[in-house]
Amino acid sequence: MSDQMNSRNDSDNEEEKFEDATETPKVGTTLDLEDALEQTCIAMKLFLNNKFAEAKARFEPWAHCSMYHGLGYSTIMYLQAVMTFDMTDIETAIETVKAAVSVCNKKRKKTSMAQSFTRALSKTNYDEYTEEECHAELCYAECLLERALLTFIQDENLISFVKGGLKIRACYLSYKECAKMLKYRNWKDQKMKMHFESGVHMGLGAFNLMISLLPTKVLKLLEFVGFSGNKLLGLEELEAGAALTTSLRGPLCTLILLGYHTLITYVLGTADGDIGVSERVLAPCIKDFPKSALFLFFKGRIEEIKGNIDSAIIKLDESIESQTEWRQFHHLCYWELMWCYCFKRDYLMAMKYAERLCNENRWSRATYMYQKAAFLLMCPDTTPDTKDHLRYLFTEVPNLKQRIAGKSIPIEKFAVKKSARYLAQNERLTLPALELIYVWHGFAVLAKHPALLEPFMNIVESELNIIVENKDKYENYADDYCLALLLKGVILKHMGKLFQAEQCFREIWQNEKQLKVDQYLVPYSIMELAIAEIDEEKYDDAKKLLDTARFKYKGYSLETRLHFRIRAANLMIKQRLGRGREDDLDSEEVVAEPTTPTKSQTDSPLKTEVNGVTEKLDLTSL
Numbered sequence: 026m027s028d029q030m031n032s033r034n035d036s037d038n039e040e041e042k043f044e045d046a047t048e049t050p051k052v053g054t055t056l057d058l059e060d061a062l063e064q065t066c067i068a069m070k071l072f073l074n075n076k077f078a079e080a081k082a083r084f085e086p087w088a089h090c091s092m093y094h095g096l097g098y099s100t101i102m103y104l105q106a107v108m109t110f111d112m113t114d115i116e117t118a119i120e121t122v123k124a125a126v127s128v129c130n131k132k133r134k135k136t137s138m139a140q141s142f143t144r145a146l147s148k149t150n151y152d153e154y155t156e157e158e159c160h161a162e163l164c165y166a167e168c169l170l171e172r173a174l175l176t177f178i179q180d181e182n183l184i185s186f187v188k189g190g191l192k193i194r195a196c197y198l199s200y201k202e203c204a205k206m207l208k209y210r211n212w213k214d215q216k217m218k219m220h221f222e223s224g225v226h227m228g229l230g231a232f233n234l235m236i237s238l239l240p241t242k243v244l245k246l247l248e249f250v251g252f253s254g255n256k257l258l259g260l261e262e263l264e265a266g267a268a269l270t271t272s273l274r275g276p277l278c279t280l281i282l283l284g285y286h287t288l289i290t291y292v293l294g295t296a297d298g299d300i301g302v303s304e305r306v307l308a309p310c311i312k313d314f315p316k317s318a319l320f321l322f323f324k325g326r327i328e329e330i331k332g333n334i335d336s337a338i339i340k341l342d343e344s345i346e347s348q349t350e351w352r353q354f355h356h357l358c359y360w361e362l363m364w365c366y367c368f369k370r371d372y373l374m375a376m377k378y379a380e381r382l383c384n385e386n387r388w389s390r391a392t393y394m395y396q397k398a399a400f401l402l403m404c405p406d407t408t409p410d411t412k413d414h415l416r417y418l419f420t421e422v423p424n425l426k427q428r429i430a431g432k433s434i435p436i437e438k439f440a441v442k443k444s445a446r447y448l449a450q451n452e453r454l455t456l457p458a459l460e461l462i463y464v465w466h467g468f469a470v471l472a473k474h475p476a477l478l479e480p481f482m483n484i485v486e487s488e489l490n491i492i493v494e495n496k497d498k499y500e501n502y503a504d505d506y507c508l509a510l511l512l513k514g515v516i517l518k519h520m521g522k523l524f525q526a527e528q529c530f531r532e533i534w535q536n537e538k539q540l541k542v543d544q545y546l547v548p549y550s551i552m553e554l555a556i557a558e559i560d561e562e563k564y565d566d567a568k569k570l571l572d573t574a575r576f577k578y579k580g581y582s583l584e585t586r587l588h589f590r591i592r593a594a595n596l597m598i599k600q601r602l603g604r605g606r607e608d609d610l611d612s613e614e615v616v617a618e619p620t621t622p623t624k625s626q627t628d629s630p631l632k633t634e635v636n637g638v639t640e641k642l643d644l645t646s647l
Contacts, residue, residue: 056087056090056091056094057157058093058156058157058160058217059217061087061091061092061093061094062093062160062217062220062273064083064087064093064094065084065093065094065096065097065273066273067083068080068083068084068097069097069273069276070314071083072101073276073310073313073314073317073319073320074314074316074317075316075317075318075347075348075350075351076350077101077348077350077351078350080097080101081098081101083097084097084098084101085098088121088124088125088128089124089128090128091128092125092128092129092132092160092161092164092165093160093164095124095125095128095129095164095168096125096129096164096167096168098121098125099118099121099122099124099125099168099171100167100171102114102117102118102121102122103118103121103122103171103174103175105118105353106118106175107174108351108353108356109353109387111387115175118171118175119172119175119176122168122171122172122175123172125164125168126165126168126169126172129161129164129165129168130161130165132157132158132161133158133161133162133165134153134154134155134158134161134162149205149209151205151206151209151210152210152211154206154210156214156217159203159206159210159221160217160220160221162199162202162203162206163199163200163203163221163224163225163228165199166196166199166200166203166228167196167224167228169193169195169196169199170193170196170228170231173193173196196228197232200225200228200229200232203221203224203225203228204225204229206221207221207222207225219269219271219272220272220273220274222266222269222272223266223269223272223273223274223275223278224266224273224274225262225266226262226263226265226266226269226274226278227262227263227266227274227277227278227281229258229259229262230258230259230260230261230262230263230264230265230266230278230281231259231263231281232254232259233254233255233256233258233259233262234254234256234259234260234263234281234285235254235259236254237254237255237256237259237596238256238289238293238294238589238592238593238596239589239592256596257600260282260285263278263281263282263285264278264282264302264306266278267279267282267306270309270310270313276310276314278306279306279307279310280319280323282302282303282306283303283306283307283323283326285298286298286299286300286302286303287300287303287323287326287327287330288326290593291330291465291466291469291470292465292466292586293586293589293590293593294589294590294593295556295590295593295594295597296466296469296470297593297597298330300327300330300331303323303327304327307320307323307324307327311324316347317347318344318345318347318348318351318354319344319354321340321341321343321344321347322340322341322344322354322357322358322361324340325337325338325339325340325341325343325344325358325361326361328340329361329364329365329368329470330470330473331473332470332471332473332474332477333474334365334368334369334474334477337361337365338362338365338366341358341361341362341365342358342362344357344358345358352385353386355385356382356385356386359378359381359382359385359386360378360382362374362378363375363378363379363382363396364462364465364467364470366378367400367458367461367462367467368462368467368470368471368477369477370480372400372401372403372404372458373400373401373404375396375400375458376397376400376401376404379393379394379396379397379400380393380397383397389427389434389436389437390425390427391422391423391425391426391427391434391437391440391441392434392436392437392440394418394421394422394425394440395418395419395422395440395441395443395444396440396461397418398415398418398419398422398444398447398457399443399454399457399458399460399461400458401414401415401418402415402447402454402457402458403456403457403458412452415447415452416448416452419444419447419448420444420448422440422441422444423441423444423445426438426441435582435583435584435585435586436464436583438582439464439582439583442542442582443457443460446501446542450499450500450501455488455492455504455505455508455509456484456485456488456508456509456512459481459484459485459512460508460512462481463511463512463515464583464586468481468515468516468519469519471519472519472520475520478516478519478520481512481516482513482516482517482520485509485512485513485516486513488509489506489509489510489513492505492506492509493506501541501542501543503536503539503540503541504540504541504542504543504546506536507532507533507536507540507543507546507550508543508546510529510532510533511529511530511533511546511549511550511553513529514526514527514528514529514530514533514550514553515553517529518553518556518557518560523557523560523561526553526557527554527557529550530550530551530553530554530557531554533546533547533550534547534550534551534554543582544578544580544581544582545581545582545583545584545587547578547581548574548575548577548578548581548584548587549574549587551570551573551574552570552571552574552587552590552591552594554570555567555568555570555571555574555594556594558570559594559597559598559601562601564598564601564602567594567598568595568598571591571594571595574587574591575587575588575591
């Protein structure tokens, strides 16, 4: 610990020397683009070195007149809002972003009506744009994206959703314009170009990646406001931006890539993130910012995914110890530490971190409470006091259910149903911790280390025997049996025993009519069967199964999450067949061209028709 403290002090001294080398201009003096970029780079380094208050203090005095200071200040307020989900923070962030949009808009190139008409008929001469006007367009696009995302979480009604979509479209069009500036403008200052280029890569990459992963029914609504995305293009753009390591937005491109490959693909996809790419882009950032809480967190997450659980715990603990200013970052680590100990079957330690999250984090206390109860229930030799505590925990879960921005959280609905089930069936649940591991795609992590995975197979086999022996006693026998069978099938699949795994998934499908409460088991088992078919390169069969899981079943637990995974599986099929770029690009363009809404789309934005099936879009499930 003393070595860590000495290292941290050395790092702090280096930062102090760095800050002293460049004084902050006094408010009221002229701040040109070069000065603004230099100050923003300093603030970014402070932020990545865990000096969050100092970074914010550098941005705030100039936020009213400097586009980069306004963007930086609004970004910090935006991050604070999305980490807390506190409505006061969200409203403050919205006002801050609005002010930043106004500053950027004043510095954008002004175009008259006649000039707009002329531009539509002839090619734009981007050499007429000053460097400040180019960067203003880029900052404007970034601010609009933040504003749109805040709109989505501020209110639940359709009008807000469409407003957010329209803001995203305006933002996307600005990024397209910036891409043309980068390509066609004659840049004299290469440093200015580098900072601009990293921003273009980040914007186009994040856009294409984010939109390409959405479920089809959500994509249909986005097509209503006029655009689509391309996953492979998004990843290529972000990697190009991350390669510009000395640019302002290079580290941000790295963070988005790390978030996608190590988190998003596991929660919303098929756990096919590229760990090799993650390690490559993280290496220079760890070298430049060895004590950064964020980069240490991702280092720990990578070790976790590789199955090196003990190494992951060490890195996550280092991330926690690296700073105390923003405790929200600690919660990211608590979440991963909870799973690390769960993977080690140390349920008491996993319960400890679930309890800390429940006490400190406001995202979903009902989920944390249920996880705490699920881990405690997996502990052997429960005493009467433990049983009383379990009864209290499961009873408390429904009382903690909340609505964020007017929307119920699907995982909370799942936790409430399971808690009611525990109380209704003589205080018993089937393998609740393993079910949570499955829901959060944890078996894909366990598969990297057979010594971690095999004990879970023994647990499932033992539970299956108990369920069969008590067939006449269990009120929801079919549900309990099929849940254990789903877990067995998933473990067999990750062991490479595809035939046995497929038999488990098909048996669940055959027992569909016997299920009373856990209807989600059937579409999820069909999706798992499709993934197994993909692994065997039976792509036509896999596609049919994915369509069955998507169109035949409605109204089950965690439905939207399954739709995300189905979308990711379909993209996997396209990529393996060599059709990964589902949205072909115009040879003259750098980004995917937005599509124009048809009359039917504008007349009925709430319904989509796919393969002859008309779907009503349920925005509350997003």
